[in-house]
Amino acid sequence: MTFTDREILSTATHxxxxxxxxxxxxxxxxxxPVHLVGHTMTVDAATGRLVHAFTSAEQPHGRLTxxxxxRRQSRCEPCARLHQGDxxxxxxxxLAGGKGVPDTVRRHPRVFVTFTAPSFGPVHRHTTDEPCRPSRGRRGLVCGHGRPLWCLDRHPSGDALTGSPLCPECYDYPAAVLWNAHTRDLWQRLHRNLYEGIATTRGISRTAARNTVRVAYAKVAEYQRRGSVHFHAVMRFDGPTPExxxxxxxxLPLLVQTIRTATRRVHLAVPGLDTILRFGAQLDIRPILPGRGGDDDLTERAVASYIAKYVTKPDVAGITVDRPIRHAISISVLPVTEHARTLIRICWTLGRRPEYKALNLRRWAHQLGYRGHIASKSRAYSTTYTALRAAREQHRRDQHQEDTHDDTPDAITDKHWTYAGTGHTAGQAMFADAIADDLQAARDAAQDVRAGGDRDGP
Known part of the structure; x- marks a missing residue:
């Protein structure tokens, strides 16, 4: 009997x-999964009567799982899939209303925007119909380190050279790392500039502009092959409230103009860096249509699916890793490109400097200095993850007719839970994977029935 057979048999006969x-x-x-041991006790304060007791001793293997x-697909596909759906x-x-948002938002001006990072030096590009860096007017030109400023190769999408600099010595690695680390600050400045732009256009104060119109947004961060973060964002004009x-x-033209003007005005000076941080010159703004448009039109469902996809796949193979780096010595053996390894080492080095202490660069070295959330939104844009999870949990309780004892008057609840480990045994993991596959197949079949084969959403 093989080890796998023994593990399966041991699990199934428990x-x-x-x-x-x-x-x-x-x-x-x-x-x-995470395992906990402990209890939850609900007691009637008036009588001292035990209303409800839930303990880990009653659970399989004596622990609550x-x-x-x-949210990372590389860490747990079932949980990432659920987060993607949320x-x-x-x-x-x-975009379309629902979950507490009125459907009148479909008539509000809305755009899908891609904010790029600036250039930190020429890099190899993914191309199919032309050379990576054509030699037009460049043949014979070299950088200060003697490397050519052109590349006549055609790099396929999976080429490890894509995104790496033509000359590593010329590439501004500190600026690239500090760009990632300051994207949150740059976005906050952009958001403020939007209202300044509206106020300037209308000839009113910024306070008056905020009281008249609001810019709601939801955004997701994505890594480019060169290791720099850029943002995809849905942005919407509202009145004082979404309602x-x-x-x-x-x-819509004013929204587009305001975004372009505000983006150009964003800048940030960073101590110890000669470069002023700004958004990249490439700014793609496309209107979002309320229904189904042509082949090149963006629809509500398509945009939502696009953003949801990047939330669970934030890591780029060979560029980032999905776990924090604990020791500098481990950097040399990470499964990343030499370009990414240099970015990680720069994070580690800059993390020693007192002026960058607040950036926690060593903690976020595995993300090349980026320390923001992969997905975020303005408060008034739509519902929240917390509300969606609470609604799902209540639906599950209603289905199983579970009593939460919330209606018990003067109830006192005592909760005491402690961590008791994580993960499955080898045999348990095989059964868990089969369950996850069965559940996903059932969801796919149900979605096909509901949508008539239309699979825009996750």
């Missing part, structure tokens, strides 16, 4: 196997 299977199905086949909730609902409700119509002058 007395708690059926109860464990039910629990794993309950948490969606999570690949790296909960889903890890990791992100889709969050974004699409801000109120926009003023007649708050048109």
């Amino acid at each position: 007395p708690d196997f059926r109860a464990w299977l039910a629990r794993v199905r309950h948490i969606g086949g999570c690949q790296h 909960i889903a890890c909730g990791n 992100t889709y609902q969050l974004v699409v409700s801000g 109120t119509p926009t003023p007649a002058w708050a048109t």
